[in-house]
Amino acid sequence: xxxxxxxxxxxxxxxxxxxxxLHRAFQYGAPPHAGIAxxxxxxxxxxxxxxxIREVIAFPMNQRAQDLLMGAPGNVDxxxxxxxxxxxxxxxxxxxxxEA
Numbered sequence: 638x639x640x641x642x643x644x645x646x647x648x649x650x651x652x653x654x655x656x657x658x659l660h661r662a663f664q665y666g667a668p669p670h671a672g673i674a675x676x677x678x679x680x681x682x683x684x685x686x687x688x689x690i691r692e693v694i695a696f697p698m699n700q701r702a703q704d705l706l707m708g709a710p711g712n713v714d715x716x717x718x719x720x721x722x723x724x725x726x727x728x729x730x731x732x733x734x735x736e737a
Contacts, residue, residue: 638663658707 638660642652653660681693691697698704718725 655711656707 638656639649639652643649678690678694682690685693687693696704696706703709
């Protein structure tokens with residue numbers, strides 16, 4: 638993982654700062670899935686007669702699509718946006734929010 642980020646121009650300190658949980662997990666090796674994703678969580682959901690996959694998935698996202706374990710999505714800096722040729726068009730904050 639560090640080598641892949643190095644090719645993209647990020648050194649190990651950036652990888653550790655921005656992806657600490659993933660960096661720590663890869664210290665134990667890559668997950669043994671061989672690129673095959675059989676959808677075991679969906680099969681278990683059906684077998685357990687659960688209406689929502691979040692009830693059986695190991696690390697579900699919350700209703701706001703946030704992964705609280707990994708702290709994702711995270712903030713990005715202007716250099717990352719510029720590298721990807723992206724421009725944010727965020728809504729302006731309401732006056733009440735600015736006063737608080």
